[in-house]
Amino acid sequence: MRMTAALYDRYGPAAEVLKVVQVDRPEPGPGQVRARMQLSGINPTDWKSRSGATPRPIDGFQVPHHDGVGVIDAVGDGVDQSRVGQRVWTWMAAAGNQWGTAAQWCVLPSRHAVPLPDSASAELGACLGVPAMTAHRCLFADGPIEGKNVLVAGGAGAVGHYAIELAKFHGARVAATVSGPQKAELATQAGADLVVNYRDASAADRLRSFAAQMDRIVELALGANLELDLAVSGPQTHIVDYAAEPEDPVLPVRKCMNANVAIRFILLYGVPADALDLAAADIAAALRAGALTELPVTRFGLDEVARAHQAVEAGTVGKVVLEIP
Numbered sequence: 001m002r003m004t005a006a007l008y009d010r011y012g013p014a015a016e017v018l019k020v021v022q023v024d025r026p027e028p029g030p031g032q033v034r035a036r037m038q039l040s041g042i043n044p045t046d047w048k049s050r051s052g053a054t055p056r057p058i059d060g061f062q063v064p065h066h067d068g069v070g071v072i073d074a075v076g077d078g079v080d081q082s083r084v085g086q087r088v089w090t091w092m093a094a095a096g097n098q099w100g101t102a103a104q105w106c107v108l109p110s111r112h113a114v115p116l117p118d119s120a121s122a123e124l125g126a127c128l129g130v131p132a133m134t135a136h137r138c139l140f141a142d143g144p145i146e147g148k149n150v151l152v153a154g155g156a157g158a159v160g161h162y163a164i165e166l167a168k169f170h171g172a173r174v175a176a177t178v179s180g181p182q183k184a185e186l187a188t189q190a191g192a193d194l195v196v197n198y199r200d201a202s203a204a205d206r207l208r209s210f211a212a213q214m215d216r217i218v219e220l221a222l223g224a225n226l227e228l229d230l231a232v233s234g235p236q237t238h239i240v241d242y243a244a245e246p247e248d249p250v251l252p253v254r255k256c257m258n259a260n261v262a263i264r265f266i267l268l269y270g271v272p273a274d275a276l277d278l279a280a281a282d283i284a285a286a287l288r289a290g291a292l293t294e295l296p297v298t299r300f301g302l303d304e305v306a307r308a309h310q311a312v313e314a315g316t317v318g319k320v321v322l323e324i325p
């Protein structure tokens with residue numbers, strides 16, 4: 001049987017290398033499930049992999065995208081047959097796997113396809129994987145956060161959004177930074193207790209009055225924000241950075257020593273498997289409790305995959321998804 005899939009077989013600009021073609025439908029191997037996809041969610045890592053900016057190996061061709069929502073219709077050896085018919089959200093579907101979610105069917109390891117409760121929309125399920133897993137690792141890599149103070153930089157971004165929601169679900173106090181009123185509204189809706197414009201001269205004072213010392217700072221622009229971060233850092237602070245800026249920052253070592261701050265870096269592709277499984281389980285629990293919400297969604301057809309990648313590259317606010325026919 002054939003299926004429609006978006007794929008690329010070399011790195012390059014979206015309009016040059018992404019094509020929508022017919023390919024043989026894959027069969028699930030041992031330990032894998034196959035899902036009939038409904039929506040495929042796009043993240044910055046997907047266009048960075050496709051463009052070659054942060055290349056991932058291509059095994060002949062690559063169906064892009066880690067995130068999506070679909071229904072399991074076949075399982076491989078060793079997977080419980082009762083999984084057939086489950087509506088699932090996917091995480092890291094395309095990591096070391098040709099068959100990402102931008103196709104009518106996706107095959108992936110069983111543990112990367114997690115049941116989606118009926119109460120959760122398809123849009124929410126399609127946009128969780130990369131951002132929520134990253135947010136979870138940033139929050140929990142250095143221990144529990146109940147009753148702790150968390151600062152989320154870029155609280156209206158996808159990772160920032162789930163960092164706020166997961167931190168609140170786990171009993172933390174949360175401050176977030178944004179660049180303007182539209183994003184402030186999104187961070188407030190996500191549940192941040194304080195939202196501050198990081199461009200305001202009063203940002204450090206307002207954060208200090210919220211917490212003299214943050215326990216976690218979930219950071220995506222270490223160079224741009226380090227001065228602000230250090231203003232609310234001390235020996236109990238872990239700054240956890242999950243994104244690279246166009247230019248690597250120069251680290252003010254003496255100021256970091258004075259603060260006795262710890263700085264951790266995270267890249268989802270290298271997070272230990274047990275931490276990823278814990279993240280998936282915690283996200284599933286938060287979903288069941290109704291603690292996670294979707295960001296505004298911009299939809300494209302599968303045949304518009306190149307335009308959809310361009311929209312993500314251009315920094316569309318919220319999430320971009322493909323509708324799978």
Ligand SMILES: NC(=O)c1ccc[n+]([C@@H]2O[C@H](COP(=O)([O-])OP(=O)(O)OC[C@H]3O[C@@H](n4cnc5c(N)ncnc54)[C@H](OP(=O)(O)O)[C@@H]3O)[C@@H](O)[C@H]2O)c1
Pocket residue numbers: 043044045130131134153154155156157158159160177178179180183198220221224225241242243244266267268269315316318
């Ligand atoms: N390490 C990993 O495993 C991992 C996982 C997921 C994502 N990432 C990376 O993390 C980045 C964000 O991903 P995403 O999906 O959350 O993107 P996104 O939804 O586009 O969000 C990015 C947010 O960052 C904000 N921002 C930009 N500069 C900022 C600054 N100096 N201070 C505070 N906020 C700032 C943006 O808003 P304003 O510009 O309006 O401030 C925007 O709201 C991407 O570079 C992505 O590749 C890495």
